[in-house]
Amino acid sequence: MFPNLSSNKIKQVQKVINGANSKSKPRIAMTTKGPSRKQVIIPMSNDIAKKFIKELNSHIANINCALKAIKSSILADFIHVEDKGIVVTTNNIVSGSDLQKIEKYVKNSLSTDADEVSLTRLPQSKSYLKIMSIPYISKKTNSCIALDEIEDILKNNHIFNNIVLTLKSCIIKVSPKSDIAIIWIDIWDTQTGQNAKTIINHQFNIGRYITMIQSANMNPGVLQYKNCWK
Numbered sequence: 586m587f588p589n590l591s592s593n594k595i596k597q598v599q600k601v602i603n604g605a606n607s608k609s610k611p612r613i614a615m616t617t618k619g620p621s622r623k624q625v626i627i628p629m630s631n632d633i634a635k636k637f638i639k640e641l642n643s644h645i646a647n648i649n650c651a652l653k654a655i656k657s658s659i660l661a662d663f664i665h666v667e668d669k670g671i672v673v674t675t676n677n678i679v680s681g682s683d684l685q686k687i688e689k690y691v692k693n694s695l696s697t698d699a700d701e702v703s704l705t706r707l708p709q710s711k712s713y714l715k716i717m718s719i720p721y722i723s724k725k726t727n728s729c730i731a732l733d734e735i736e737d738i739l740k741n742n743h744i745f746n747n748i749v750l751t752l753k754s755c756i757i758k759v760s761p762k763s764d765i766a767i768i769w770i771d772i773w774d775t776q777t778g779q780n781a782k783t784i785i786n787h788q789f790n791i792g793r794y795i796t797m798i799q800s801a802n803m804n805p806g807v808l809q810y811k812n813c814w815k
Contacts, residue, residue, distance in 0.1 A: 623678055627691055628670040628703035637695060638666055644694065648673065651690045652683060659683045670703070679707070711751055712774040712781035715801040720794055721758050721766040730756060735768055744787050744798075748780060749773045769801060 629637075637644070641664050648661045660676045673687060688705035695702060723730040735754050739745045755769040774780040781800065788797045 623675045624708050625673040625675060625679055625684060625687055625705055626667075626670060626708060627673065627688065627705050629695075629698075629701060631666075631668075633695060633698045633701055634666045634671050636698070637671060637691070638664065644690075647694075648687055648690055651686050655682060655686055657683050657686070661687075707775065709773045709775065710778075712772050712778050713801040714770050714772065714781060714785070715799050716768040716770065717797045717799060718794055719766045719768055719791055719796055721756075721764050724792065730766065732756065738791060739770075742789055744784055744789055748784065 644664060645661050652659050652661070657680075658677065659679050662674050662676060664671055664673050666672075671691075675683075679687070684705050684707070688702075691705070692699035692702050719730070719735075721730060722728065723734055725734065732753055735756065739748070739750075749772060751771040751773055757767045757769060759765045759767060772780060784798050785800050786797065788795055790796070
């Protein structure tokens with residue numbers, strides 16, 4: 586096609602063509618930066634939630650004005666109702682002061698029903714922990730340690746301040762001949778697992794025994810639950 590081109594020039598053209606064909610096709614970057622959920626949960630009954638959502642446009646505007654008054658960069662995008670309350674979706678993760686401002690506005694707008702609104706919070710996840718080396722036989726009853734005793738131990742220990750269990754604990758005997766048990770506990774946590782991080786590897790006393798809190802998998806295993814007391 587180009588008889589006047591030198592052989593070197595033809596080779597250069599071929600290299601350009603072959604190089605272009607070998608390049609991979611550009612792909613759209615799918616990486617999501619930052620937290621995926623930007624929500625504020627305000628627990629309340631369904632009846633109260635229905636009252637609140639009658640004027641959603643006004644509520645969005647007023648919440649944003651209240652946040653602007655404290656020089657916050659947070660903006661409320663929209664509000665929707667869930668089973669246990671309303672959820673305010675924002676343009677970013679809110680701070681403690683933002684939470685307080687949103688909660689104050691919601692309670693003021695509901696006036697007579699304000700006492701029925703629970704503490705505003707961010708979305709929560711679960712963390713799974715285990716408490717090692719607990720005596721399986723209780724000194725109080727001289728029988729297998731009960732869940733009530735475990736709950737009393739957790740309530741009376743400062744390590745578990747502000748820790749909330751999602752379900753009842755599981756008591757698992759280490760082996761049929763052992764007198765030591767492991768307690769599996771699931772707790773409500775932040776999306777970053779901050780609550781679990783504050784207590785993992787902490788030690789405390791149960792009688793003369795020294796126990797330790799460790800992280801655990803979501804499902805510790807079917808076989809271990811054969812000795813589980815619910």
